[in-house]
Amino acid sequence: MTLITLGINHKTAPLEMRERVAFTPERMGEALVGVRQVPGVSEAAILSTCNRTELYLAAEGACIQRVMDWLATFHGLDAVELRGFSYNYRDADTVRHMMRVACGLDSMVLGEPQILGQLKDAYAQAREYGATGGLLSRLFEQSFSVAKRVRTNTAIGENPVSVAYAAVSMARHIFADMSRNSALLIGAGNTMELVARHLRDAGVKDILVANRTLERAQALASQYGGRGIVLSELHQHLPHADIIISSTAAPLPILGKGAVERALKQRKHRPYFMVDIAVPRDIEPEVGELADVYLYTVDDLHQVVQENVRSREGAAQEAEHLIQAGAEEFLSQLRALDAVATLKQFRERAERLRDIEVDRAMRALRNGGNPEELLRTLARGLTNKLLHEPSVQVRRATAEGRVEVTDWLRELHQLDAFEGRPQLTPAGDGKPALTLIENPTADTPPGKLASPPGKR
Secondary structure: EEEEEEEOOOOOOOOHHHHHHOOOOHHHHHHHHHEEEEEEEOEEEEEEEEEEEEEEEEEEEHHHHHHHHHHHHHHHOOHHHHHOEEEEOOHHHHHHHHHHHOOOOOOOOOOOHHHHHHHHHHHHHHHHOOOOOHHHHHHHHHHHHHHHHHHOOOOOOOOOOOOOHHHHHHHHHOOOOOHHHHHEOOOHHHHHHHHHHHHHOOOOOEEEEEEEOOHHHHHHHHHOEEEEEEEEHHHHHHHHHEEEOOOOOOOOOEEHHHHHHHHHEEEEOOOOEEEEEOOOOEEEHHHOOOEEEEEHHHHHHHHHHHHHHHHHHHHHHHHHHHHHHHHHHHHHHHHHHHHHHHHHHHHHHHHHHHHHHHHHHHHHHHOOOHHHHHHHHHHHHHHHHHHHHHHHHHHHHEEEEEEOOHHHHHHHHHOOOOOOEEEEEEEEOOEEEEOOOOOOOOOOOOOOOOOOOOOO
């Protein structure tokens, strides 16, 4: 059974293609059942996010093309076109790839933590539909364990590497317990959606979104249990917000120094944390001169982000070492399990041959056969049957040039390294000749050439 990853991501496919290959939650169960029905697929799990769609399989190695055809059919795509955007990994490469995904090393934002939760959800869904078995389950669990080690032992996820996350992280330095603080978001674009998500994750419960259109403000705010208002209502809510983050496309500032001064008086000079992500600015620069106001611009955030990217790149190198160790550990466990299964088969085969010979001897004994002769026949027959197939395979392997098989045989059975092997010995004409040394003696120790017949 082969471990396989097949997929597309932000490195290999544009957004338009990733959207077409994404699996909706409503169809995930159907997809898991469907891919398991592809001939050769034994186990399956599907990870589908905005940046990647990946299928993790325990399957026959030859089934990749069939799975690709199934994926194209499921989404109504041309298989040839889809193949041009796809990639696949096998066995050890699949192991390392999943671990890199779990640790955020394969993400668009290096070290981002959300992907680990998404991978855990993918595993849970696959288990819910009975799509995984022992092999994939072990791989997922090991990947989660390695991701935990990376998060614990490196700084890969400590520093923010997006403007939205950097803004919220800076707020943590001002407010000890953000669950007690309220936030006012000015604007309702994609950046503010990320800001709202990070604020909610940081514990902020009271989120107010102000936007030019009320519908858009309410749509964003409702996702995080907040409220939406129009920009004209901004000033009456200003005194009640502790955190103000703004990102609009307005050509002129929305918040001026005078408005903030009036709000500070009503707040009895409780501090403001403000971040102006907009270009051109939404908040007048003079606001930053006021006492009790901590105002940061997009340039401040970009500086933080760049410093943190460099920090994460260093941590990523440490993470790669941990991933390599984790992958080797997993592959070693698989090899051990394979050895156990092989030894079990070997023992079962030997026991079947033993039982056949014992039954034959018992029948002969009941028919009056000589016990001593039957015992010798039993031992000889069992020996022949146990050695026949290995002997055939060893001869075939050595004839094909795979001489290492004989070395393994000698190691397994602790055979003398020289006994019975053809040796090169000098002939009478000075040319080497082959001699079979059946039993080396003290006169012909290992490493010495035996004399050819007739030359003693």
